[in-house]
Amino acid sequence: MSTVLQARPRNFVSTPAVERIARRALRYLQSGYSVHLRGPAGTGKTTLALHLADLLSRPIMLVFGDDEFKTSDLIGNQSGYTRKKVVDNYIHSVVKVEDELRHNWVDSRLTLACREGFTLVYDEFNRSRPEVNNVLLSALEEKLLVLPPSGHRPEYLRVNPHFRAIFTSNPEEYAGVHGTQDALLDRLITIHMPEPDELTQQQILIQKVGIEPADALMIVRLVKAFKSQMGNHSATSLRPSLMIANICHEHGVAMMTEDADFRDVCSDVLLSRVTNELSPATHTLWDLFNELTASADVLGPESNSTDVSPQPEADKPVETKGSKGKSTTKSKAKESAKASEEADEAGDDSASAPELDEIESSILTFLTARESASLSEIESELSLTRFKAVDALRSLVEAGYLQKQNGAGKPAIYGLVPEES
Numbered sequence: 001m002s003t004v005l006q007a008r009p010r011n012f013v014s015t016p017a018v019e020r021i022a023r024r025a026l027r028y029l030q031s032g033y034s035v036h037l038r039g040p041a042g043t044g045k046t047t048l049a050l051h052l053a054d055l056l057s058r059p060i061m062l063v064f065g066d067d068e069f070k071t072s073d074l075i076g077n078q079s080g081y082t083r084k085k086v087v088d089n090y091i092h093s094v095v096k097v098e099d100e101l102r103h104n105w106v107d108s109r110l111t112l113a114c115r116e117g118f119t120l121v122y123d124e125f126n127r128s129r130p131e132v133n134n135v136l137l138s139a140l141e142e143k144l145l146v147l148p149p150s151g152h153r154p155e156y157l158r159v160n161p162h163f164r165a166i167f168t169s170n171p172e173e174y175a176g177v178h179g180t181q182d183a184l185l186d187r188l189i190t191i192h193m194p195e196p197d198e199l200t201q202q203q204i205l206i207q208k209v210g211i212e213p214a215d216a217l218m219i220v221r222l223v224k225a226f227k228s229q230m231g232n233h234s235a236t237s238l239r240p241s242l243m244i245a246n247i248c249h250e251h252g253v254a255m256m257t258e259d260a261d262f263r264d265v266c267s268d269v270l271l272s273r274v275t276n277e278l279s280p281a282t283h284t285l286w287d288l289f290n291e292l293t294a295s296a297d298v299l300g301p302e303s304n305s306t307d308v309s310p311q312p313e314a315d316k317p318v319e320t321k322g323s324k325g326k327s328t329t330k331s332k333a334k335e336s337a338k339a340s341e342e343a344d345e346a347g348d349d350s351a352s353a354p355e356l357d358e359i360e361s362s363i364l365t366f367l368t369a370r371e372s373a374s375l376s377e378i379e380s381e382l383s384l385t386r387f388k389a390v391d392a393l394r395s396l397v398e399a400g401y402l403q404k405q406n407g408a409g410k411p412a413i414y415g416l417v418p419e420e421s
């Protein structure tokens with residue numbers, strides 16, 4: 001017996017890139033064509049296929065390609081017998097016995113889908129041997145499914161007009177994958193599924209795992225950078241990113257490149273996937289951790305001042321932390337106002353107060369209300385990208401508005417520079 005699947009992919013993430021592919025595929029399906037989603041492992045083909053099948057609002061038959069498959073696994077087979085015995089004893093001296101033995105035919109998923117007009121999702125169909133899939137050729141083109149000869153039922157099944165098929169496949173260079181007959185490809189509309197873009201991967205991590213946008217972005221970038229440096233193009237970074245995010249989220253591991261547990265999780269997930277030698281791969285990963293740590297490591301105490309991105313002279317505060325000790329944010333504001341008044345009186349532009357851009361001002365306003373926050377919190381509250389947040393925080397720390405506190409193994413916290421007593 002075949003079970004009908006009512007699939008509603010949970011947390012399906014639809015970003016503009018996903019939406020575009022989905023719209024294209026849906027258009028073809030609505031016009032009566034079958035669609036083939038092809039791409040490397042982990043690009044979201046199965047998820048999209050089920051989403052599309054769900055959009056078609058018909059029951060779904062899900063089949064997974066398998067090298068061991070026989071045609072009967074697709075269309076059905078004879079299963080057991082029905083015996084019919086008629087004993088006719090109408091005239092007591094004559095007994096007529098009719099004994100009939102019939103094979104029972106059981107539809108498999110393709111036959112059921114064709115008969116009832118369901119949507120067939122044939123996942124990784126090229127893992128089945130090509131000759132097994134031949135039965136699809138007439139079903140897709142002539143809309144006739146050819147069944148094995150039998151004296152008790154028709155050998156041709158007219159395909160229900162609602163029947164649609166969505167195929168997914170990995171490229172042929174993958175292990176365990178067969179070539180596909182041109183005749184079948186010719187009947188399908190093939191859409192190439194590339195690696196999901198950064199935004200899609202980030203959104204999938206946020207929605208499926210429930211982590212902060214900044215953490216999701218950092219993991220996606222780390223995995224992507226590692227994969228590209230290792231020259232690994234056979235799989236996407238989505239699955240390993242999801243694994244790392246899930247494990248860290250469930251076990252309370254700080255998603256920070258300087259955290260030892262985080263590094264362990266990433267190493268276990270990522271290094272097991274590389275075909276390169278382990279030692280250089282480990283070095284590459286460690287270099288990436290350090291690079292990312294450095295890029296998120298906004299200017300700390302004065303000792304890091306060489307790290308500061310240069311600012312135009314006129315924008316620099318009148319008093320810097322290094323020259324006259326720490327000033328408070330409030331007193332800085334007063335200083336700025338005073339400096340600006342003096343400058344107005346003297347007609348001198350050079351002493352004007354440091355100008356804050358929109359992002360810096362919004363961070364200051366946010367921290368005035370919150371007192372302190374981590375980089376991730378600032379990013380997500382103010383919807384900033386990591387680079388914009390880091391740049392703005394660096395400027396604010398350098399200008400003496402903010403201070404950064406590094407906690408061992410915990411995210412750095414930014415807060416207003418306290419009032420001088």
Ligand SMILES: Nc1ncnc2c1ncn2[C@@H]1O[C@H](COP(=O)(O)OP(=O)(O)OP(=O)(O)O)[C@@H](O)[C@H]1O
Nearest residue numbers: 011012013040041042043044045046047048204238
């Ligand atoms: N649009 C999406 N929304 C939510 N989750 C997604 C989306 N796309 C992919 N995923 C998630 O990414 C992971 C990989 O997706 P999926 O299994 O669909 O990829 P695939 O291309 O079929 O991989 P394979 O070729 O290895 O079978 C899954 O955990 C899936 O839930």
